[in-house]
Amino acid sequence: MSTQPTTTTPQQSPSGLAQTSSPDGLKAGLKNRHLSMIAIGGVIGAGLFVGSGSxxxxxxxxxxxxxxxxxxxxxxxxxxxxxxxxxxxxxxSFSSYADRALGRWAGFSIGWLYWFFWVVVLAVEATAGAKILEGWVPAVPQWAWALIVMVVLTATNLASVGSYGEFEFWFAGIKVVAIAAFILVGGLAVFGVLPGSDSHTAGLANLTSHGGFLPNGPGAVLTGVLMVVFSFMGSEIVTLAAGESEDPQRAVTKATNSVIWRIAIFYLGSIFVVVSLLPWNDKSIIKNGSYVAALDSIGIPHAGQIMNVIVLTAVLSCLNSGLYTASRMAFSLGERGDAPKAFARTNSRGVPQAAILGSVIFGFVAVFFNYKWPDTVFSFLLNSSGAVALFVWLVICFTQLRMRRIILKEPPGRLVVRMWLFPYLTWATIAMISCVLVYMLTDPEGREQVLLSLLAAALVLAISVVRDRLDIGRATK
Known part of the structure; x- marks a missing residue:
């Protein structure tokens, strides 16, 4: 049984679009500019800055x-x-749709797995941010910095959804400006326009001059896929946040239509600049990080400190969004009776307070594990959530195959965004994701992530099945 939120019935404008509260009781406090920046910044994670070198x-x-x-x-x-x-x-979002299209077991399982993924991410990002801050202010221990950033962003999320949106607007804005500036300055250096750039090392020749475009063979492309796939996790956050926006349908449509150029510019554009500025096998790419090495190569002073500021912003953005995402998924699970009823209640500001606090408590526990048992307990948590992103994407694909038929049976005008070449591209995407999972099994580190993630999924699924049977048993009495 779903619980009833404590907020009032949502009000709509004459157009039927603008809302003061969402249908599920959350306050529609996110403005269109918030959603636009969340959509843009959602694809720029700390992994892009930190992990691209490998x-x-x-x-x-x-x-x-x-x-x-x-x-x-x-x-x-x-x-x-x-x-x-x-x-x-x-x-x-997708958990609710899976519940409706595939069955309660699917919504329950993928919802809790996604929640688990984000509370583990909270610990990872809090620790990463604490390391940067400790380097600037060593008098404050790392654990204290992790605590400080978690408390501050928890308070932000508890204040109102609007405060989350405002923080994320500026965090994402900094990331967007930084990447755009990097691409502009780096592009000028690649084509020899930037004064003072080293024309002997920078240029398009770096794409083929050091062993060819594929120096380690075609198979290395798939290895690269395994290394970069998880840096894309977070692009789906905008669809969860849309429910608390002034105009959900418009926000989702705009975000969906713009995802192509966002990925093309921020990911492909910036990585193209890096591999054009420097030989791919330059040792500084691994030692200092790809973006710092690229900035150093064109004579940008204090490149390391500049990137630390940008990475810290990306970390705080991920923390902010991770807590928001975990709490909203917990709220949705509570509404559907798949989580404690308290998670589905909102306060006078339309904030699911219990869902936020419940999520952050598990985040704090994960941070503790990271400091106390980093190579055992926390490593297990990290690996058992490692392939969840791919599981989520697979569930979205199978859900959409069913949901298309359900939407078409509903009042006309709801199918405002259409999947291209349905159902062929949907099945092609399922095949692509399945290939990545299978290839991960051939990689020692990837194999551990897939197997432990499958173990976590099996455990959650077993809980769902047992709970359903208990519900059926009580209903027949």
Missing amino acids: GIAAAGPGILLSYALVGAMVVLVMRMLGEMAAANPTSG
């Missing part, structure tokens, strides 16, 4: 193909999710 070292310039393949997969998944979210915006 991908370049593994695949050489061919890492561009890795990013293009994963980018295409994300574009297709977002198109499917956009089709469903534009027709029925809700805080539970």
Whole structure:
């Protein structure tokens, strides 16, 4: 049984679009500019700045193909999710749609797995941010910085959805400006326009001069896919946030239609600049990070500190969005009777307070595990959530196959976003994601992530089955 939120019935404008509260009781406090920046910034995670160096070292310039393949997969998944979210915006997003299209077991399982993924991410990002802040202010221990950033962003989320949106607007804005500036300055250096740039090392020749475009062979492209796929996680957040916006349908439609150029510019554009500025096998790419090495190569002073500020912003953005996302998924699960009833209640500001506090408590526990048992307990948590992103995308694909028929039976005008070449591209995306999962099994680290993630999924699914049977047993008495 779903609980009834404590807020009032939502009011609509004459157009039927603008809302003061969403249908599920959450306050529609996100403005269109918030949603636009969340959509843009959602695809720019800290992994792009920190993890791209390893991908370049593994695949050489061919890492561009890795990013293009994963980018295409994300574009297709977002198109499917956009089709469903534009027709029925809700805080539970794909979990709610899976519940409706595939069965309660699917909504329960993928909802809790997604929640688990984000509370583990909270610990990872809090620790990453704490390391940067401790480097600037060593008098404050790392654990204290992790606590501080978690408390501050928890308070932000508890204040109102509008405060979350405002923080995320500026966090995402900094990331967007930084990437745009990097592409502009780096592009000028690549083509020899920037004064003072080293024309001997920078140029398009770097794409082929050091062992060819695929120096480690075509198979390295797939290895690169495994290294970059998880940096794209977060693009789906806008569909969860849309339910608390002034105009959910318009926000989802706009975000879905713009995902292609966002990935093309921010991922492919910036990585193209890096591999053009420097030889792919330059040791500084691994030692200092790809973006710092690229900035150093064109004589940008204090490049390391500049990137630390940008990475910290990306970390705080991920923390902010991660807490928001986990709490809204917990809220949706509570509404459907799949989580404690308290999670489905909102306060006078339309904030699901219990869902936020419940999520952040598990986040704090994960942070503790990261400091106390980083190589055992926390490593297990990290690996058992490692492949959840791919599971989520698979569920979105199968859900959309069913939801299309359900939407078409509803009043006309709801199918404002359509998946291209349905159902062929949907099945092609399922095949692509399945191939990535199978290939992960051939990689020692990837194999551990897939197997432990499958173990976590099996556990959650078993809980769902037992709970359903108990519900049936009580109903027949």
